[in-house]
Amino acid sequence: MSSTVNTENVLEVKNLVKKFGKFKALDGLNLSVTKGEVHGFLGPNGAGKSTTIRVLLGILRKTSGEAVLFNKDPWKDAVSLHRRLAYIPGEVNLWPNLTGGEAIDLFARLRGSLNKKRRKELLERFELDPTKKCRTYSKGNRQKVAIVSALASDVELYIMDEPSSGLDPLMEATFQDSVRKLKNDGKTVLLSSHILAEAEALCDRITIIREGKDVETGTLEEFRHLTRMTIAVETAKPIPSLAKQKGVHNFRQKDNHSQFEVDNDKMDALVKFLAKYKIKHLTSTPPSLEKLFMRHYEDEEVK
Amino acid sequence: MKGLTGTWQLLRLALRRDRIKMPIWILAITAAMGANAPAVIDLVGESRAERVLYASTTAPSVVNRVFGGPIHGPEMGSIVMNETFIFTAIMVAFMSTLAIVRHTRQNEETGRSELIGAGIVGHHAAQTAALLLVIGANIILFGLLSGALIVAGLPKEGSIATGGAIAAIGITFGMIATITSHLSGTSWGANSLAGVSIAVVFVLRALGDSTGKIVNGGLGVESNWPSWLSPIGWGQQLYPFSENNWWVFGLFGASFVVLGVVSYAVNARRDLGMGIIPDKNGPAHAKAGLLSPLGLAWRLQKGIFRGWLIAMTLMGVVIGFISEEFKDLFTENPEFAEFLGEGSDKVGFSDFFFSAMMGFMAITLAGYATQSLLRLRSEESSGHLEPVLATKVSKPAWMMSHIAWTLVGSVVIFFVLGLATGVTYILITSGSWSELTDIVLASMVHLPAMLAFIGFVAFVFGFLPKAAVAVGWTAFALVYLMAQFGVILDLPQAVLNISPFAHTPAYPASDIITKPIVSLASAFVILLIGGIILFRRRDITTG
Numbered sequence: 047m048s049s050t051v052n053t054e055n056v057l058e059v060k061n062l063v064k065k066f067g068k069f070k071a072l073d074g075l076n077l078s079v080t081k082g083e084v085h086g087f088l089g090p091n092g093a094g095k096s097t098t099i100r101v102l103l104g105i106l107r108k109t110s111g112e113a114v115l116f117n118k119d120p121w122k123d124a125v126s127l128h129r130r131l132a133y134i135p136g137e138v139n140l141w142p143n144l145t146g147g148e149a150i151d152l153f154a155r156l157r158g159s160l161n162k163k164r165r166k167e168l169l170e171r172f173e174l175d176p177t178k179k180c181r182t183y184s185k186g187n188r189q190k191v192a193i194v195s196a197l198a199s200d201v202e203l204y205i206m207d208e209p210s211s212g213l214d215p216l217m218e219a220t221f222q223d224s225v226r227k228l229k230n231d232g233k234t235v236l237l238s239s240h241i242l243a244e245a246e247a248l249c250d251r252i253t254i255i256r257e258g259k260d261v262e263t264g265t266l267e268e269f270r271h272l273t274r275m276t277i278a279v280e281t282a283k284p285i286p287s288l289a290k291q292k293g294v295h296n297f298r299q300k301d302n303h304s305q306f307e308v309d310n311d312k313m314d315a316l317v318k319f320l321a322k323y324k325i326k327h328l329t330s331t332p333p334s335l336e337k338l339f340m341r342h343y344e345d346e347e348v349k
Numbered sequence: 350m351k352g353l354t355g356t357w358q359l360l361r362l363a364l365r366r367d368r369i370k371m372p373i374w375i376l377a378i379t380a381a382m383g384a385n386a387p388a389v390i391d392l393v394g395e396s397r398a399e400r401v402l403y404a405s406t407t408a409p410s411v412v413n414r415v416f417g418g419p420i421h422g423p424e425m426g427s428i429v430m431n432e433t434f435i436f437t438a439i440m441v442a443f444m445s446t447l448a449i450v451r452h453t454r455q456n457e458e459t460g461r462s463e464l465i466g467a468g469i470v471g472h473h474a475a476q477t478a479a480l481l482l483v484i485g486a487n488i489i490l491f492g493l494l495s496g497a498l499i500v501a502g503l504p505k506e507g508s509i510a511t512g513g514a515i516a517a518i519g520i521t522f523g524m525i526a527t528i529t530s531h532l533s534g535t536s537w538g539a540n541s542l543a544g545v546s547i548a549v550v551f552v553l554r555a556l557g558d559s560t561g562k563i564v565n566g567g568l569g570v571e572s573n574w575p576s577w578l579s580p581i582g583w584g585q586q587l588y589p590f591s592e593n594n595w596w597v598f599g600l601f602g603a604s605f606v607v608l609g610v611v612s613y614a615v616n617a618r619r620d621l622g623m624g625i626i627p628d629k630n631g632p633a634h635a636k637a638g639l640l641s642p643l644g645l646a647w648r649l650q651k652g653i654f655r656g657w658l659i660a661m662t663l664m665g666v667v668i669g670f671i672s673e674e675f676k677d678l679f680t681e682n683p684e685f686a687e688f689l690g691e692g693s694d695k696v697g698f699s700d701f702f703f704s705a706m707m708g709f710m711a712i713t714l715a716g717y718a719t720q721s722l723l724r725l726r727s728e729e730s731s732g733h734l735e736p737v738l739a740t741k742v743s744k745p746a747w748m749m750s751h752i753a754w755t756l757v758g759s760v761v762i763f764f765v766l767g768l769a770t771g772v773t774y775i776l777i778t779s780g781s782w783s784e785l786t787d788i789v790l791a792s793m794v795h796l797p798a799m800l801a802f803i804g805f806v807a808f809v810f811g812f813l814p815k816a817a818v819a820v821g822w823t824a825f826a827l828v829y830l831m832a833q834f835g836v837i838l839d840l841p842q843a844v845l846n847i848s849p850f851a852h853t854p855a856y857p858a859s860d861i862i863t864k865p866i867v868s869l870a871s872a873f874v875i876l877l878i879g880g881i882i883l884f885r886r887r888d889i890t891t892g
Contacts, residue, residue, distance in 0.1 A: 103739045105889045125743045133739035139732035141649065142458075142535050144631075151635035152645060156740035177630040181458075181534060192736070205739075 055114075056081050056203055056234045057102065062111035064097055064258075071097040073258035074111070079236050079251075084229050086249030087238040088339065094258040095238040096136055099207050102236075103133060115203075129158050132196035136207035136238070138188040140180035146191045147176030153195040165198040171220050186212035197224055204228060204235045210244060222247055242336045254339065262338075269338050274307040276331045277316075282324040291319060302326075352617075355470035359478035363452045371486055374444040377826070378490060382437045382515075383497030388838050389432045390425060390501065403428055404568040411674045414558040415667070418585045419570035426507045426590025429498070434511070436833075438581045439547060441490065441519035445483045446543035449526035452479035455536035457621060466621055476527055476616050483523035491516035507590035514584035517601040521580045522547065524608035531615045534624030541656070548660075554582035580604065642742050642750035649724055650754040657717040657758070661710065661766040668706050669773020675702055676778070699784065703770070703791045704858040710766055711795030712832045712850050715802050717762065719825045721755040722806040726817045732891050745881050752807055752877070759799050767792030787857045794856040797869035801849035802828070804876030811883030814890055 057079040064072040072094045079085040089095050100106040101113050104124030113120055115127050140149050154160035169176055174190045183191065189212045196204060210221045218241075225248050228235055239245050245252060246266065254262040262269065274295065280303050288304055289297040293312025298305045308316050320328070364371075393403050400423040407413045407420045407428075417431040453476055456462040462475060495512030499505055522543070529542035557576025564571045576582035580601070587597045619625065638644045676698050725748060728734045737747060771788035774780060805824060810817045828848045835845050845851050849872070852865040 100735075100889075103735075105735055105738055107886075107888055124738070125741050128739060128741045131739075133736060135732075135736050135739075137732060138736075141733060142537075144648070145633065147633040148631070148635040148639060152640055153736060153740060155635075155640040156642070156645075156737060156742050158741055175630075176633040179628045179631060182628050 054081070055079060056116060057085075057236060058112070058114045059098070059102070060112040062098070062101065062113055063109045064094075064101055064106060065109045071258055072101070072108075072111075075255065075258060076260045076263070077253050077255075078263075079234060081234055082229070082232050083250040084225060084235040084237060084248050086245035086252035087236060087255065088240065088242070088245055088252055089238075089255035090240060093255045095255060096207055097258075098255070099133075099205055099236075099238060102205065103128075130201055131203040131205055132157055132199045132201045134189075134192045134196045134204070134206040134209040136209075136211060138185075138192040140183070140188055140191060142179065142181035144180050145177055146174060146180060146183060146187070149180055149191050150176065150195040150198065153192075154199045157199045157201065159200050161198050161200055165194065168194040168197055168224070171224075172217060184212070186214065186217065189213060190217070193221065193224075197228070202234060204233060206235065207238045208240065209237070210239075210241065218244070242334070242339055246334070269333075273333050273338060274309055275313065276305070276307050276333065278303070278305045278327075278329045278331075279320060279325060280304075280327040281320070282326055285320070285323045288319075291316060352471040352473035353477055355465075355468065355474040356477045356481070359452075359465065359470065359474050360481050363478055363482045367448065367451075367482065371444075371448070371482075374440075374448075375486060375490055375493065378437060378440050378444065378515075379493040379497055381440060381830075382433045382494055383501070384838065385433050385834055386429045386498055386501035386503065388834070389429050393425075393428055395425065397423065400425065400428060401568065407431060408563055408565075408568055408570050411559045412671045414561065414570060415555045415671065418554070419558045419561055419572045419576070421569045421588045421591045422565050423568050424590045426498075426503045426511075427588070429501070429503060430511065430585070430589065434515075434585060435551070435581065437494075437515055438518045438584060439551065441487070441515050442522040442547045442550075442581075443544075445487065445519040445523035446526035446529070446547070447540065448483050448486070449479050449523050450530055450536050450539045450543065452482065453527060454530035454533065454539040458534075458536050462621060473613060473616060476612070480523060480527065484520055487516040487519035487523070490519065504590060506593055510587050510589035510593055510595070511584075513598065514587050514589070517598065518580050518584055521601060521604055521608070524605060524612060527612040528608065528615065531612065531619055532625045534626070534628060537652075538624070538626075541652075550579045550581050554579035554585065557582060558585075642737075642747050643753065645737070646747075646750040646754055649728070650721060650751065650758070653717070653721050653724070654754065654758040654762075657714070657720075658762055658765060661714070661762050662769045664710060665766045665769025665771075666773045668703075668710075668770045669777060672699070672702055672770075672774045673777050699774070699788075700857040703774075703788050704855040706770070707767070707791040707795065708850070708853070708855060709832065710792070711763070711799065711853070712829055712848075714759070714762060714766075714795075714799060715825050715828050715850070718755055718759065718799060718803045719806055719821045721758060722752065722803065722810065723818055723821050725751050725807075725810050726814060726821075729814065729889060730891055735889060735891070738889065744885050748807070748810075748881055748884055752803070755803055756800075759796065759803070760793075763792045763796055763799070764789065790861075791856050794861060794866075795850065795853050797866045797873075798849040798853045800873035801869040801876070804873035804880070805849075807880035808876040808883070809880070811880035811887070814887065 055078045057077070059075055059077040062072050062075040062077075063070065075094065075098060077087070077098065087095055087098070097106065101108050102115055102120050104120040104127070107121055116130060118127055120127055140146075144152070150165065151160060154165070172190045172194055174187060174194060178187075180188065180191070189209070193209060196206075210218050213221060222244065225235060225237070237245065237249060249266070251263065251265050252269070253260050282302070284302055285304065288294065288299070288306070291312075293309035293316065295307045295309075393399055404420055404423040404427070407417065413420070413431070416435065418435055420431045421427045456465065456475065465475065491512045493512075494515055495509045498508035498511055525546050526539065526543045529546065530539040533539045533542055554572070554576040557573040557579070558570060561570045561572040561576070563569070572582065572586065576586065583597050583600050587594050615625065639648055734747070738744060767789035768785075770792070771785040774788065775782055775784060802824075806817075806821045809820045809824075813820060828850060831840065831845055831848050832850060849869055852869060854860065854862050854865065
């Protein structure tokens, strides 16, 4: 194994490139997932999330760079690695003439193990009828088949590619509960998503991918430090020239009410400046993941 | 008509999707009749004596009545009809049914229709666009086939009637496929039902023709009533080159009206995505037998296997049945033996007959190998394979699980074909059971060639995944056409030798020689290993 790879990580990707003909789907991607964490993998459609996952599953062959799963090569050691993981595809295609129950059992057994008690529990929690033929399931129900099958397997790593697409809000909540349970049991989860609320609710760390490159990695906390707080302030007298202060963005003002964003490193100076105008009320809100996310894509559009 | 809004746009979409497929079908069908007509004329000979000889030996033959139809007299056109019509009619039936299912049920199954249906598109637009496509293709075929027959030197009126009959059969089956697409919830089911309808129509007229009366002084056949229940039979009852019964087209017209009314009435009532035949619920838990790559592959392969097994058992019984009548012709009519080809008089009847028949059936069974193995590709392209490979199943293990069933299936089907033929033959002729081994061997001797063909398709799957379906079926069509028409078309032996089936010794007419059998088996092993290695090394591609 190369010395650049951290062997304590469950999953480690360095400078990964995957080309389809001339098209570069992955262009130097880095991603690492440590044991026991729920790692969010975020990006817009076509950013390369599914391609990354397919390389990690040994379904696609990398063009260059490194991809390591449990310190093994996902392409060469696919079979032994797959005993240790369960995969929920983004688009679940099932055999039309098998029942949902048969598909659940089949995948679990091909993986190696099926926890019968958990299977029963999960079917109840997700309200899935396992006697229906797969061709009669809606998209959400097909998704449930894949989720139930994966969660009924006892493995170390769960790789989920937009797992909750097609689920209704109630089922989305059930799904989030199940992922928390996995985390409590010490399992590792790679969760690709574009539902930001889901990632915000579940993930310990997040990697944002755009056009085949990772653009940001870290905990939500770290992300917030890098960016801006939103400040809403009411003062006794109007503040002139607030908009011109260093680090202030998206400034809006109505009478004595002002709302704006401020760079984190300018916060101290700004609060001192505001104090001169007699603060009556002040709220400061950390940025939501959505804001962080949007910022990356808005930046792209400006370029 | 609000129900038809958007038909024109959908037709353009269908034309765009089929821009390569349909022209290939149309050209292949035109070639099947157009290229064979002059070859048949050449082979039979144009003098009246030669034509009378052909008609007098053909009319009483049940084999010919089943596979060729009712000959009507010694006219050259009737002879060409007899040699080419049924084959062409079956091809046009498949072209039309596959196209209709592709543009109706398959769209629903893949969810494309939902997207289309949400646009400004009427309820009947999809079905109508598919029908217009098929009607258009058949009208083009009408022109090309009539033209080809006229160019071959046949009378104008008869040529036009023949081309028209083929086109009318194509449209009839297109309309039948709109109904099978309503009945079944899957395109596989809709195609299967349409295939069954083609088989039923073939068998109905085979029954009517084989039980018909000899007329025209021994030169013609008057079919029994079951032929009149079959659209392919109607085409033949036109007797294009002798009577030109134009009124028979009225039957086609009436069937268009009936099928159309039924199909549109069902279409107006049916929910999108659902079949009329309801989906039953199944087991909540998988049986242990399903829970392995081999078990899953069996589940996906057993329908194909059963269909072919039933068809080949029936064919075996039919071959056994007709063998007696063939035997009489063979022993009583030396000219007939001569007509069958060089050397046929030197070996015993059964040796000659069974080696020829089993040779033909073996090539038909290459279709089983193709259909069964291309399941590999459809599993990959439909996205079913990806989650399977994300488990501990390895790529070679998955690939071999399907190929294993193709191999087992081939052995069983070849064995049962030989057995059904032999048992029927021995019962019918009160023959000796000692002949059974030879007849079963006559079928099984083709297994090495089948293996080589299986190896080829497996290799193509590993090497050219996206072209695998096209290459696989084209290879089957070429092998089939070379065997069917290679001699008539006088193709050089080097070309005929491309087919693995050309290397099988014609047992029991000739001895089993080990050399070609060993070479064919080695070709299988090399191609199979190559296919697996290439598959291991390549990406999985969907869509």
